[in-house]
Amino acid sequence: MTTNDLQAYSSVLERLKPLINTQLFDEEFRLLTGDLAKSQQFLIKMELKRLAQPCTYYIDLRGRVDGEVRPFEHKGQTHYLDEVAIQTFENGLKQYGQYTIGIFEDVTNTNNNFRVRHQQETNKRLQDVLSGETSDKTVNLATLPSDMDSTANDYKAAQLIRFAGYSVRREERMNFSIDIEVVLQDEERFPASTSDLSVSGCKIKIPLAIEMTAGQKVAIFFRGLEQEFALGINNGIPYQVIDVEPADKGYYVRLKRLPLADEKGFSEFLQNFIHGNKRRYKVNLDNTYEAVFIKGYEQFYLPRISSLPVFLAVNDGKATPSCVLTTENNRHLMHYFQDERQQNVLSQLLHVRRLKQCLAKEANENSTVLYTFTHAAKGRLFFYSATTEELLQHPELKAVFFGFGAAKPSFRAFRMSVLRTVPAHAHIPLSLPTTADQEVQKLNQPPTPLIANFIRNLRYIVALTDISTAQSNSLYKAITYDAALLNQLKVFGHAKLEQIPPIESASVQYVNLRSESRFLYKTTVLLERDKGGDIQAFSRDFSSKGIQLECAEPVEFAKGDTVQISLPELQKITTKHQLSALPYEVMAVSKNKLIMNMRVIDPTNDHPGKIFFQQLINNNRSKLTMAEETPKFPGLGPALRNMYIKALDxxxxxxxxxxxxxxxxxxxxxxxxxxxxxxxxxxxxxxxxxxxxxxxxxxxxxxxxxxxxxxxxxxxxxxxxxxxxxxxxxxxxxxxxxxxxxxxxxxxxxxxxxxxxxxxxxxxxxxxxxxxxxxxxxxxxxxxxxxxxxxxxxxxxxxxxxxxxxxxxxxxxxxxxxxxxxxxxxxxxxxxxxxxxxxxxxxxxxxxxx
Structure with a gap:
């Protein structure tokens, strides 16, 4: 891009560009720059030669300009340009004779380019500030933002979409306009035309003077088709009105076809007609387009949910957790709800009384806050929990619960939302009609009998979202309480159960971009630090190349730090590998400084931890649970995914x-x-x-x-x-x-x-x-x-x-x-x-x- 010190000579540059490769260049250059210093003449000539250099850069303006971008071919290379850019490109070819650096810069700096507009707006703001024209006298030029958002005056509202809000069409519709005659039940007849047509229905446009209502029955003669085909139907085709919507100078009426004596023959005719003409006339893609649009956004959201959806089955009037839907962001919560025996305590926390309290609330606010912490005694881990309503019912214990509980590293606050579901929601077929091609019917199969039996009693989903922060926990911790009341906290405690029903885990299926599989495993990890003792943590998942840890206290490590870790419990099962002082690099640290992702530092390819974990995975793959959680029940993940997407709030x-x-x-x-x-x-x-x-x-x-x-x-x-x-x-x-x-x-x-x-x-x-x-x-x-x-x-x-x-x-x-x-x-x-x-x-x- 031409530098600022040559902007003053832009008119000279523009006049000389078409002459750069001609015999007239030297003479015209002397005439236009004769009164300039030699140094300026040299800079202008070098700039012209730079702009005239052949260019092979690929240009893609999709999402970068205010205009409709389309493919543009030039000498075997496909660029993506809008009309303004295409015109600029073609004008440049006339100037330079070939695709050059100058054309590339002109095309990528048109006035409708978002980056150019942003720079112009920023410059204007700077000029306004410098000239004193801004109404805000406190503007600091050093902090003027580089990216400016829309103001309230030009703000464009966001599009609102409904998850799972797409329809499934049983058959293809064709955008097809043909003359018809409509006969009402009182024998009144009037001409109309179709706007689309399928085997079992159609949409027609009628004049404003005609009144039609939902449920009304009519007969239709396809006069346009009768000119080409012998339909042989004397009394018309019976239809029923589904709904009526206003249109320009008329109404659109959606109709479904009613049974006919020789229905099979007419259905076959329509099916063959649509199939034979769908390349000639446009297939109606409205519902499929909408489905692709919404499903694309669903698939961005679901793998990144922080909430843990817990599915509850109702058996003999009692609701108990049966399975959970996991993602990379919520998988750690499954570890949190495990005691020292690696048994899940969700069945004790999500009891019937709490579910009823949430479901009984007004205005669809079927949620509460669930507070939890653990207390270790005699080598056993005991869970304590209370909801907002329960703490308000025991006002004398609220301060004790918060003051004592928040002092524990395990203290958490969860938003607990209760949603209703039914097994039928597990099946969401494609939006495509089964007649589209042979594969659609295969892909539209409902859940297998095994999955259908597993989910048949699922009736509720409890979404648990960790809303704790270090700052909020410090406020709870600062609450003073009467230590004499500590013994009364047993009302919020959960006793140990000998038999805890297992909870099946299934993951949201999506494109996995990881280089290797990770496996869930909880073991003690010690992190060395320069001062003070080792930091205690435990693993959440591991692979041969990395490990994710949850620390017992906030850490001061940052991304890029090298940390020596030891695995004392795993060391007990191997003498072949030395699992202490293993070098790992910190890849990410959570905002609360408790979760760390780490990878091995292995310049010589002999890292003991990497070799140990490789052998551990190879020898115990059938016993380990993948972090991606390949379930015992194939197809359970998609079924739970569909049920959740149709229930969430x-x-x-x-x-x-x-x-x-x-x-x-x-x-x-x-x-x-x-x-x-x-x-x-x-x-x-x-x-x-x-x-x-x-x-x-x-x-x-x-x-x-x-x-x-x-x-x-x-x-x-x-x-x-x-x-x-x-x-x-x-x-x-x-x-x-x-x-x-x-x-x-x-x-x-x-x-x-x-x-x-x-x-x-x-x-x-x-x-x-x-x-x-x-x-x-x-x-x-x-x-x-x-x-x-x-x-x-x-x-x-x-x-x-x-x-x-x-x-x-x-x-x-x-x-x-x-x-x-x-x-x-x-x-x-x-x-x-x-x-x-x-x-x-x-x-x-x-x-x-x-």
Whole structure:
């Protein structure tokens, strides 16, 4: 790109570009630069030669310009350019005679390029600040952001999609317009035309003067077809109206075909007609396109959920945990809920009384906060747990539970959400009709009898989300309590059971980008440090090349550090390998400094730990549980995945990268809207969009989310934010209704506490935790069949879908933590009850977004 010191001679450069390789160049150059210094003449000539150098760079402007990009061929090379870029490219060819560096720079710096626009906007802001034209006199030039987000004035609402909200079509529809005659039951006849046609139905367009209603029966004569084919049907084809929707200068009416005496013959005719003409006329792809779109976003979200879905089966009136759905982000919770015998205690924590308390709540708020910690005594590990409601029922023990429990490293706060499910939801067939090709029917098979029998009694899903932070735990820990009451905490304790029902584990299936399999295993690990004793930890999973640890105390290690680790328990089973002082490199550290991912440092390929784990895996593969959890029941993972996606009450959002800009363009809704959906829906324009302005305060997308995503890799655990909303009812717009504070807006805990107290005393408090994950490449294997079908009949639509999915760089999971925040800041029981009452009243009165 031409440097700033030559910008003053841009007109000279433009006049000389077409002459650079001609005999007229030297004479014209002398005429135009004769009054310039020799040094300036030299720079201009060198710049012209640089711009005229042949270029082989491939140009791809997809997602980088404000324009429709399409393939552009030039001398066997395919570029992806929009119309402005194509015109610039062709003009450059006329100037230079060939594809050069100058053309490349011109094409990648057109005025509709997002990067160029961003730079122009930034320069204008700088000029405004320097000239004093800005209204904000406190602007600091050193902190002027490099990425600026949309303001409220030009903000575009996010598209709202519903998970599992796609329809399944039994047969292909063809966009086909043909003249028909419609006969009503009173023998009134009128001409109309079809807009699409299938074997069992059609959509027709009728005039405004005609009234038709759902359930009405009509007869249709296909006059256009009768001109070419002898249908031999004298009384018309019977149809029934499904629904009517307004259209331009008329109505669209959806009809289903009713049984006919010689139905088989007409059905065969229509099927053959559609099959024979679907290359000539467009196949209707609406539902398949929608399904691919939504499934693509589902597959970004599900593998990155931090919640642990626990599926409960009802037998003899008693609900007990039967299986869990795991991901890389939630798998550690299975370790947390294990005692010293490696037995899972979820069946004791998720008892019937707690389920009924959640299900009985109003306004679809079927959730609570579950607090847990463990206490070790005589070599045994005992679990203690209490919900918000249980602590309010025992006010004299609340301080004791928090003060004593939070002093334990095991103290956790979980959002516990109870969802209803049915086994029928385990089967989600493709959106393609079985007539599309022979493979569809094979892929659309329901769960096997083995899986169907396993899930037949599943009725509830409890989603457990760890919403603890080191800062929140310190607040609970600071609560003073009467030690004399410690013995009374046994009311929250869970006794040891001799027989604990096993819980099957299955994982979300998706494109695995890891180089090798990992295996679940819990063993003691000691980490050496320069000062003080060793840090105790335990493994969560391992492979031959790496290990993930959970530490008993926060660590000071950072990514890139070298740490010596020892494996004392594993050393007992081998004398061949020395499992102490093993060098490992820290690859990632969690925000709370308790979880570390590490890999072996093995420059000589003889790392004892690597060799030991390789032999351990090879000799015990049948006994080890893969972290990806190949289940005992093949097909269980997809079945549980489908049941969860049809039941969840999540709020998910997606961050797209478009050039240098990051936009929050898509928000997902589960089976029912949660509190945040309802709050934002009040200020949204329609059922298909939702405003995110309250969460995008101060350019949160580009200044916080985007900057964080740039630092993250796909395999890293989510980065979390806490956001606090003051909501003032009965206001006209979002600006007056919401006051937004992120956790990073508060310098001190006291400031956060003061904000919460003020909101509780005057307005309504809503608090949410955002789990932000970096995405990798889209899992197109999950949607391959449907995407291929779209490509067959509308390749341009398939490319648009792929480009949109490839532009996703981050996914956010927003979890309600309001009740936990109220307890965290030690508000009175009366204040908590009043806030809950106000919140439920508000949410119950808000119309659902879709």
């Amino acid at each position: 999540t709020f998910a959002f997606y961050v797209h990268r478009q050039g240098v800009r990051y936009n929050l363009d898509v928000v997902a809704l589960g089976a029912k809207p949660n509190a945040l959906h309802k709050l934002l829906a009040q200020f949204s324009d329609g059922p298909d969009s939702i405003t995110m302005l309250p969460l995008l305060k101060n350019n949160a997308t580009n200044l916080q989310f985007a900057n964080q995503l740039k630092k993250m890799k796909r395999q890293e655990i989510p980065f979390s934010y806490e956001v606090f909303l003051r909501f003032t009812p009965d206001q006209d717009n979002t600006e007056h209704s919401f006051e937004t504070k992120f956790d990073f807006d508060f310098q001190l805990h006291s400031a956060k506490k003061a904000f919460v107290d003020d909101v509780v005393n005057k307005d309504l408090l809503f608090a949410f935790k955002i789990f932000l994950s970096r995405t990798g490449r889209p899992d197109t294997e999950h949607i391959a069949k449907e995407l291929g079908y779209v490509s067959t009949y509308a390749i341009h639509k398939a490319k648009v879908l792929e480009e949109e999915l490839w532009s996703v760089v981050g996914v956010g999971d927003v979890v309600d933590i309001t009740d936990e925040v109220l307890l965290r800041f030690n508000l009175s029981n009366e204040q908590i009850a009043e806030q809950q009452k106000k919140r439920l009243t508000l949410l119950a009165g808000i119309k659902q977004p879709v």
